[in-house]
Amino acid sequence: MSEIEIGRLLRSGTTGFVVGCKVNQLNAPGFGAMVRVPLEAQYQVYGVIYDIHIEDDGLVRQLITAQDVPEEVLRDNRENRNVPVEIGVLALGYEQERRIFHLLPPRPPLSLDAIFLCNPGEVAHFTSAGRFGYFRHMLRDRDKPVEELLAAHLYQARAAQVDAGNEDWYQMAVGELITLMRDDYQGLIKTLSAVSEI
Amino acid sequence: MINADLDRNGSEMSEQSVSSSVEAKKPIGYIVGGGLKANLQARLTVPAQKVQEGAFVVVESGNWLFYGLVTDMQLGSTDPRFADEQTETRLPPELAKLLHGQTLFTNLEVMAALMMEQGPDMDEDPEAYQAWFQKVMEEEIRPEPVKTVPQHHAEVRLAGAGDIAEIFGKEGEKGYFRIGDTIEGGHPVCVDLDKLVQRSSGIFGATGTGKSFLTRVILAGLIKRDKTAVLIFDMHNEYGPDDTASDTGMRVPGLKAKFPSKVRMVGLGRGATIRGKTPDYTLEIAESDIKPEDVMMLAQELNLRETTPTTLEALRASFHETWFQEFKQMRTNAYEFDEDGKRVPAPDSVEAWANEAGVHPGAAEALHSKLRRLFNAPYIVEQPAANALQQMIDNLDNGQHVVLSFGKHETDLDYLFVSNLITRRIRDVWEYRTNNFRSGHQGATEPRPLVIAVEEAHKLLNREMASQTTFSTIAREMRKYYVTLLIIDQRPSQIYDEVMSQLGTRITGWLGDSDDIQSVLTGLAGREALRGMLAHLQPKEEVLMLGWGVPMPIVVHSRRYDDAFWEELLEKKDRRSNRDILKDIGF
Numbered sequence: 150m151s152e153i154e155i156g157r158l159l160r161s162g163t164t165g166f167v168v169g170c171k172v173n174q175l176n177a178p179g180f181g182a183m184v185r186v187p188l189e190a191q192y193q194v195y196g197v198i199y200d201i202h203i204e205d206d207g208l209v210r211q212l213i214t215a216q217d218v219p220e221e222v223l224r225d226n227r228e229n230r231n232v233p234v235e236i237g238v239l240a241l242g243y244e245q246e247r248r249i250f251h252l253l254p255p256r257p258p259l260s261l262d263a264i265f266l267c268n269p270g271e272v273a274h275f276t277s278a279g280r281f282g283y284f285r286h287m288l289r290d291r292d293k294p295v296e297e298l299l300a301a302h303l304y305q306a307r308a309a310q311v312d313a314g315n316e317d318w319y320q321m322a323v324g325e326l327i328t329l330m331r332d333d334y335q336g337l338i339k340t341l342s343a344v345s346e347i
Numbered sequence: 348m349i350n351a352d353l354d355r356n357g358s359e360m361s362e363q364s365v366s367s368s369v370e371a372k373k374p375i376g377y378i379v380g381g382g383l384k385a386n387l388q389a390r391l392t393v394p395a396q397k398v399q400e401g402a403f404v405v406v407e408s409g410n411w412l413f414y415g416l417v418t419d420m421q422l423g424s425t426d427p428r429f430a431d432e433q434t435e436t437r438l439p440p441e442l443a444k445l446l447h448g449q450t451l452f453t454n455l456e457v458m459a460a461l462m463m464e465q466g467p468d469m470d471e472d473p474e475a476y477q478a479w480f481q482k483v484m485e486e487e488i489r490p491e492p493v494k495t496v497p498q499h500h501a502e503v504r505l506a507g508a509g510d511i512a513e514i515f516g517k518e519g520e521k522g523y524f525r526i527g528d529t530i531e532g533g534h535p536v537c538v539d540l541d542k543l544v545q546r547s548s549g550i551f552g553a554t555g556t557g558k559s560f561l562t563r564v565i566l567a568g569l570i571k572r573d574k575t576a577v578l579i580f581d582m583h584n585e586y587g588p589d590d591t592a593s594d595t596g597m598r599v600p601g602l603k604a605k606f607p608s609k610v611r612m613v614g615l616g617r618g619a620t621i622r623g624k625t626p627d628y629t630l631e632i633a634e635s636d637i638k639p640e641d642v643m644m645l646a647q648e649l650n651l652r653e654t655t656p657t658t659l660e661a662l663r664a665s666f667h668e669t670w671f672q673e674f675k676q677m678r679t680n681a682y683e684f685d686e687d688g689k690r691v692p693a694p695d696s697v698e699a700w701a702n703e704a705g706v707h708p709g710a711a712e713a714l715h716s717k718l719r720r721l722f723n724a725p726y727i728v729e730q731p732a733a734n735a736l737q738q739m740i741d742n743l744d745n746g747q748h749v750v751l752s753f754g755k756h757e758t759d760l761d762y763l764f765v766s767n768l769i770t771r772r773i774r775d776v777w778e779y780r781t782n783n784f785r786s787g788h789q790g791a792t793e794p795r796p797l798v799i800a801v802e803e804a805h806k807l808l809n810r811e812m813a814s815q816t817t818f819s820t821i822a823r824e825m826r827k828y829y830v831t832l833l834i835i836d837q838r839p840s841q842i843y844d845e846v847m848s849q850l851g852t853r854i855t856g857w858l859g860d861s862d863d864i865q866s867v868l869t870g871l872a873g874r875e876a877l878r879g880m881l882a883h884l885q886p887k888e889e890v891l892m893l894g895w896g897v898p899m900p901i902v903v904h905s906r907r908y909d910d911a912f913w914e915e916l917l918e919k920k921d922r923r924s925n926r927d928i929l930k931d932i933g934f
Contacts, residue, residue, distance in 0.1 A: 320441075320445065323442060323445050324445050324448070324449060327445060327446055327449040327450065328449055331425045331426070331429075331449055331450050332425065332426070334426045334428045334429065337446075338432075338434070338437075341434075341438055341442050341446060342437070342438070344442065345437075345438050345439050345442055
């Protein structure tokens, strides 16, 4: 399967990073999708998209207020905009010497590192390693839409796991989520409500 | 570890028992709390319906096994809102099931009763295992009372047949006699008959709970075991002769039919028949055998006055052993005129004797009147045709068992009077023999242990009577003299507390009255936990065994008293235990 590059790194930290991409690159990544950033031989960082952000610029503001703007001008401004689309990625773990760690990466990616969308095999590989330790990172920041993020992630990861022959993965994952969240009644019920929609 | 299913207790295992054993080995939960004073708490990991109150469970903790009873089950949740909200209506069934599995749970309350060291793994360390096994065989390692607690998260499982046999013994070994099966798994539960008879015991239960049948089962076991003499006061003529089961209408054989040479059926009164059958012999009581104490014991039944003891004492002082006969022959309201023409009591009248003995004539006359029921009892005679009482004692002494059927004399008066008088005599004999034996008299042999089965025991052992009857003395102290009671009653609360607290083994069916429940549990540890179990027993054929004679309390589905029972009891060859076989080959 060919690699899908979705953009390059704008800024990063230990817990996550922001990817900048062109609008025409935006067809592939989606909310809850997993991405990876190969950094060096035998070391790459994994993350999950929790936010896709489109900033305005001066020209867009003018165009919105202008009258009868031709279609080709709108398309030109949308596709060739100066400000990139920003994709927020939450770091979930890393792979080092073929071993998956559900820990925060020791070193964050650097600016302009290329970010790739994980293919189903990579998703299955990362999510079936260990015992769902990466859920910790997803549950940590309550400012993020955690419930929706979990639901979107489970939806995509379940498909990848079923393709890989792990029919039980989804049940185990939900079971682990319940275990982790059972002291937070509101949060758990919200998450399960979201999960029940997938 | 202990390989209980190695079956060091006996025979080879059947395919069925192997599969049930495998089932029993599966954990049903794990320990989450508790202590020595409070019960242990275990989180259930299987559906609650798979375990019932009273289930016998084993906790495996490190090198120790803890044996206990489930005394309560409680629904719980990690947050009360998970229990309050019907999330199954909001979430898909799959998610709801996962959520409930993690947030809703059942906790078991386990009353730990015994613990036992389990050996090392046979495969990992064969030598250590062998050494441990040897200690088990030599009974150096035995179940002991719980003195510590299992670890957190120690696995809990239902006891298997091997565990039950480990604690309660295996049928056919020594005095172990199967009294029923566990509720879960149906594993045989035995009672040690030799231990059972070392102290007085009680069988309780409301009417219709199968007390009589269970009593027959135990009596049959004792008679078959043949180490103890059994005397049964059969008030309702149901133990000796054949009977019909009230629930099934089936004919059930009596003890006499099954042990014709061992059991002597004795009828009360000359010419007595028991359910149309002639007894082996009949019992008549000589008037000279009656003592004032025998009458005092009937104070309530005969509505005797406070003056009675004085009158009786005067009678004894006047006539000694023949007081009853003399008193019976006295006339009441008999007068004659003396030389002066004055009306005076006739010389053979009660009043004349009373005046002479310094007793109030009115009190003496009243006593005479009230004793009329005894005077008229046909089984009390001046000179019995044979000394049946002595014959009964001889029978009991010679390895036979006696069922005294009251025949048509079924009143409380008959029962109280006869049973107490006989028991008093027996007590005297056994006490005398024991003293002779203990003091090393030449030719004195150890008395044969005797169990006296008493129905409707509260009539003899209630608060008012207990101090007067021989039975309470036996219950309290006759253990030393080789005589114990087997009390059968439906109202244990009516039995004097002091007697109840002396009962070694208690086997009780369902009891509805809270006072009765309280009474059965008198003097036992863990009463509160056991109370619920007792109240929730099935009304039929489920009994709770507890007390000194059983290693730990257990709920048992009692053995049915039917043809299959007799077939097993009489035709089964005594199997030799592995222990015996191993001993024989020098292991």
